[in-house]
Amino acid sequence: MAIILDHVNYVYGADTPLAVKALDDVCLQIPDGQFVGLIGHTGSGKSTLVQHLNGLLKTTSGHIYLDGEDISDRDYDRKKLRSRVGLVFQYPEHQLFEIDVFHDVCFGPKNLGLDKKEVQLRAFDALRRVGFPMELYDQSPFEISGGQKRRAAIAGVLAMKPEVLVLDEPTAGLDPQGRDEILHQIKELQESTGMTIILVSHSMEDVAEYVDRIIVMNQGRVMYDAVPKEVFSHYRELEEVGLAAPQVTYILHELRERGFDVDVTATTIEEAAETVARALGMSGK
Amino acid sequence: MGIIETKDLVYEYIRRDEEGNVEGITKAVDQVDLDIAPGEFIAILGHNGSGKSTLAKHLNAILTPTEGTVWVDGMDTAQEEKVWDIRREAGMVFQNPDNQIIGQVVEEDVGFGPENMGVPTREIWERVEESLKAVGMYKFRRHSPNKLSGGQKQRVSIAGVLAMHPKCIILDEPTAMLDPQGRREVVRAVRALNQVEEITVILITHYMEEIIYADRVYVMDRGKVAMEGTPREIFSQVEALKELRLDVPQATLLSYELQKRGVRLPDGILTKEELADALVALGPGS
Numbered sequence: 271m272a273i274i275l276d277h278v279n280y281v282y283g284a285d286t287p288l289a290v291k292a293l294d295d296v297c298l299q300i301p302d303g304q305f306v307g308l309i310g311h312t313g314s315g316k317s318t319l320v321q322h323l324n325g326l327l328k329t330t331s332g333h334i335y336l337d338g339e340d341i342s343d344r345d346y347d348r349k350k351l352r353s354r355v356g357l358v359f360q361y362p363e364h365q366l367f368e369i370d371v372f373h374d375v376c377f378g379p380k381n382l383g384l385d386k387k388e389v390q391l392r393a394f395d396a397l398r399r400v401g402f403p404m405e406l407y408d409q410s411p412f413e414i415s416g417g418q419k420r421r422a423a424i425a426g427v428l429a430m431k432p433e434v435l436v437l438d439e440p441t442a443g444l445d446p447q448g449r450d451e452i453l454h455q456i457k458e459l460q461e462s463t464g465m466t467i468i469l470v471s472h473s474m475e476d477v478a479e480y481v482d483r484i485i486v487m488n489q490g491r492v493m494y495d496a497v498p499k500e501v502f503s504h505y506r507e508l509e510e511v512g513l514a515a516p517q518v519t520y521i522l523h524e525l526r527e528r529g530f531d532v533d534v535t536a537t538t539i540e541e542a543a544e545t546v547a548r549a550l551g552m553s554g555k
Numbered sequence: 556m557g558i559i560e561t562k563d564l565v566y567e568y569i570r571r572d573e574e575g576n577v578e579g580i581t582k583a584v585d586q587v588d589l590d591i592a593p594g595e596f597i598a599i600l601g602h603n604g605s606g607k608s609t610l611a612k613h614l615n616a617i618l619t620p621t622e623g624t625v626w627v628d629g630m631d632t633a634q635e636e637k638v639w640d641i642r643r644e645a646g647m648v649f650q651n652p653d654n655q656i657i658g659q660v661v662e663e664d665v666g667f668g669p670e671n672m673g674v675p676t677r678e679i680w681e682r683v684e685e686s687l688k689a690v691g692m693y694k695f696r697r698h699s700p701n702k703l704s705g706g707q708k709q710r711v712s713i714a715g716v717l718a719m720h721p722k723c724i725i726l727d728e729p730t731a732m733l734d735p736q737g738r739r740e741v742v743r744a745v746r747a748l749n750q751v752e753e754i755t756v757i758l759i760t761h762y763m764e765e766i767i768y769a770d771r772v773y774v775m776d777r778g779k780v781a782m783e784g785t786p787r788e789i790f791s792q793v794e795a796l797k798e799l800r801l802d803v804p805q806a807t808l809l810s811y812e813l814q815k816r817g818v819r820l821p822d823g824i825l826t827k828e829e830l831a832d833a834l835v836a837l838g839p840g841s
Contacts, residue, residue: 311734312704360732413570416603443650443731445602445761446802472734475805512736517764517805521827528831539805543812550818550834 271337271354271433271466273300273323278332280318280490292318294490296332303464305457307477307498310487311512316470319487320436323468324355336434353382356432360439362423366411371402371422374411378430389429396428397421401455417448424452428459434466435459441476449473453480478502478516478537486513499535518542525549556629558723558755559591559614559645563623566609566778583609585778586623591757593722596749598766598786599759601775602800607759610775611727614757615645628722643672645723646716650731652708661703661711662687662696668719679718686717689752690744706737710744717748723755724748730762738762763790763804767825774799791822806830 280293292315300306310316321327322334325341325348334341341351359365368374375393384392397407400421406414411422420440427435437456441449457480460467471477477484477498484501486494488511494501502508505515505523515537522534522542533545566584569577583606591597601607612618613625616632625632627641646668649655658664665683674682687693690710700708709729716724726745730738742765749756758766766772772789774782776799782789789796790803793811803811810824810833819837824830 311736312706443603443728443761445800446763447797447800448603449761474735512734514735517827518809521806521809521830524827524831525834528835530831530834539808539812542809543816546809546813546834547816547818550837552816552818 272302272335273298273434273466274335275299275322276333276335278319278322278334279330280315280322280327281330282318284330292490293322293329296490296492298485298492298495300466300468303460303466304483305460305467305481306469307481307484308468308470308487309472309474309477309484309513310493314487314511315490316487317438318490320357320438320468320470323434323436324357325351326357353430354432355434355436356427356430358424358427358435358437358440360442362426362440363411363416363419366419366423366426368411370408371397371411371414372407374422375425375429378426382430392429392431393425396425399428399455399459400425401451417444417451420444420448420452421455432465434468436468436470438470439472440469441471441473449476456480474502474514474516475518478518486511498537502537503535522546556626557590558593558595558628559589559757560626561587561589561613561620561623563588564610564613564620564625565622566606566613566618567621582778584613584620587778587780589773589780591723591755593755594749594753595755595771596746596769597755597757598769598772599757599775600761600763600766600772600789600801601781605775605799606778607775608727609778611647611725611757611759614723614725615647616641617647643719644721645725646719646721648709648712648716648724648726648729650728652705652712652732655712655715656700656708659699660696661692661698661700664700664711665696665714665718668715672719682718682720683714686714687711689717689748690714691740704737705733706740709733709737709741713741713744713748717752717754721754723757725757725759727759728761729758730760730765738765763802763807767804774801786825787823790825 275296275298278293278296282290282292308316328342366374372393375396376389379389379392402421441452453476484498502515502519505519522532525532526534530549532549536542536545564584564587568581568583570579572578599607616638619633628644630637630641632641656664662683665686666679669679669682687696690713692710730741745756748754767786769786772786773780790807793803796803804825806827807824810820810830814820820833
């Protein structure tokens with residue numbers, strides 16, 4: 271589902287002395303099926319931005335269009351909006367509550383008023399897509415590991431069959447392998463369903479590895495909006511606003527300064543190894 | 556004797572079903588022996604569920620052993636009357652800064668610990684000042700903690716522990732919820748405490764880059780210590796770490812990938828500078 275933000279402004283506490291401008295003239299266009307990374311330091315406006323996408327917040331001024339329809343229109347169906355744009359909050363496992371995992375995943379689609387069979391089919395499908403092990407379906411969601419809880423919570427949103435999936439720091443607090451597994455599954459989900467995915471993250475390495483495009487927010491504005499290579503070439507500016515480039519970027523710049531002819535725009539380990547090998551006169555693999 | 560020592564430490568959780576009947580027993584910590592010298596910077600790694608947080612909670616008597624013994628500065632944590640002394644010696648900082656800050660004003664929050672210990676008022680203020688200076692938060696002393704960034708809040712939490720004059724600080728994933736800037740600030744503050752104030756630091760983290768400055772690393776798996784050594788020794792074992800669901804710093808991983816492509820680099824490279832040095836040493840075209 272294509273998303274268009276047209277001169278969106280949002281002010282917290284408008285008309286009070288404490289008014290804070292959280293979004294400042296944000297214009298964005300996200301085509302169908304893109305995997306977008308949204309980065310920015312704490313307080314940069316990225317959470318405010320994603321909360322607009324499913325109508326949790328309403329713009330102070332400006333418009334948001336989903337598939338050409340203005341979501342702030344009075345007769346826009348908000349309930350439908352929430353099932354079309356799925357939001358997975360930070361630490362989503364804190365929202366698990368049912369007696370077992372399967373029931374928990376059923377909760378969302380059940381509330382959409384679907385019949386029982388469809389609800390269960392969706393729950394099965396969602397749990398399968400996030401790689402949740404079948405033998406744990408009837409476990410209490412409080413007695414499974416952190417990584418599995420995270421999967422169950424993501425499945426709960428997927429079962430609503432959203433067209434856009436927004437994930438706010440889906441890997442926070444997970445161990446490195448758990449981190450890789452979850453991101454890998456999200457990537458697969460995007461490739462197999464063509465779902466639009468917006469990944470809010472603090473980990474530049476994760477973003478560099480998986481997304482097609484990065485949007486950098488700073489002080490409520492879009493600071494950069496480009497492919498990862500392009501964005502991370504501004505690594506000094508990123509540092510000034512509390513962010514960073516992936517560590518390989520720094521490694522490659524260090525090597526360049528020491529006289530190695532490496533391509534500093536490589537953002538993943540694989541690409542970096544290629545360019546360093548080439549600089550050493552070894553032809554890749 | 557070390558500042559912290561554990562001998563044959565075992566901790567068991569009893570799992571119960573809905574009626575409260577015992578379903579089984581999980582050994583979260585299984586025969587762990589630690590010996591940590593004063594002033595050391597120790598890192599504990601391990602995947603989710605490996606037992607590292609359970610272990611950490613033993614180090615200031617939040618949990619006490621099912622079997623075995625834990626000594627903090629020579630005090631056995633199983634002795635209930637020592638609990639307050641132990642917690643004064645070994646302070647703990649947790650993952651979520653919002654769960655640890657209680658004061659309306661930064662300096663009040665930092666003063667809460669020493670106030671509860673019955674420290675005279677004038678000394679409380681001295682301690683608050685020096686603690687906030689140590690973590691670089693002094694200029695925010697009159698701010699409301701609500702308005703601070705995650706990294707700043709976490710540094711206030713650390714100052715709160717510091718004001719109790721502990722010999723040892725245990726940090727359980729203090730940077731998990733922070734952005735890169737916040738992470739840098741906290742890691743810098745922690746290193747300063749260790750190097751300038753000579754406080755023993757035990758850092759639990761999932762970020763491999765944060766522990767390359769540690770003196771020693773313990774890697775936990777299924778409640779046991781699976782690996783122990785200097786960061787260099789630990790990170791030379793890329794494959795073994797991957798099996799334990801862990802990672803290595805990116806400079807180490809890049810070196811490993813280059814080794815696989817036939818570049819003759821030494822094992823255990825940790826930083827970008829070391830990698831550059833090693834490549835320069837190989838000479839051009841090698």
